[in-house]
Amino acid sequence: MRRTCRRCLRPESFCVCDGVVPVQTRTRVVLLQHPREARLAICSAWLTRIALENAELHRGVRFEDDARVTELASAPGAALLYPGGDSAASRAGAPPPILFVVDGTWVQAEKMLAANPRLSALPRLAIAPPAPSGYAGLRREPSAHCLSTLEAVAYALADLEGGAARFEPMRAAFRRMVELQLACSRDGRRAPRHRAPARPRGEAAGSGG
Structure with a gap:
């Protein structure tokens, strides 16, 4: 059994925690992760959760009966980070108190929104990426504007x-994660796909392990 970092949940030789100090934000980021995404070696949603002080991660597909997610989605000003909405830059200085982010493939994300009409009805915010995704050949995105959840x-x-x-330390940690995974694939080592037991659903991000 390989020793696993209790914070980033990756094998210790693939740990990317160094330099990641949780950032305090006005916006509470609520990550809704498709269960299949949690099993991938590159799981940027978990790294996002530990990199932000004011963040939560919930795992599942349908959240209409989830009391915590319903509470957050019902909060005045809550928004959804998803293409097709107003530019996030247009809200500069006036961020939403809660920002939902769906973590999964685009097909999974669309199905999750279809299964959660309360979330789908939230005002949407979009971004214009200043650079291509840092996946750098590890994972092919369907178009240039597509990014990892963390990015x-x-x-x-x-x-x-x-x-x-x-937010540069968290982006740097993501790039390091991709570099380690690419090195693993190039030298024939087995990819670190197995993760430590999942933390409780909705555990808020913090500086602890």
Whole structure:
């Protein structure tokens, strides 16, 4: 059994926690992760959760009966980070109190929104990525504007709250994660797909392990 980092839930030789200090944000980021996404070696939603002080992660497909998600979705000003909405940059200085982010493939995300009309009805915010995704050949995205969950959240918060440099450590950790995974695939080692037992659903991000 490989030793696993209790914070990023990756094998210790693939740990990317160094330098990741949870960032305090005005916006509470609520990550809704498709269960299949949680099993992938590159799981940027979990890294997002530990990189932001004011964040939660909930795993599932349908959340209409989830008391916590319903409470958050019903909060005045809650929004959904998803293409087709107003530009996040247009809300600079006036970020939403709660920002939902769906973590999964585009097909999974569309199915999740169809299964959750309360979430689908939220006002949508979109971003204009300043650079291509950092997946760098590890995972093919359907179009140039598609990003990992972590990158999308980092760019959205930078647009909404300013201080883009605050979110550079989490982007750097993501790039390091991709580099380690690419090195693993090149030298023939087995990809670190198995993860430590999942934390309780909705556990808020913090500086702890």
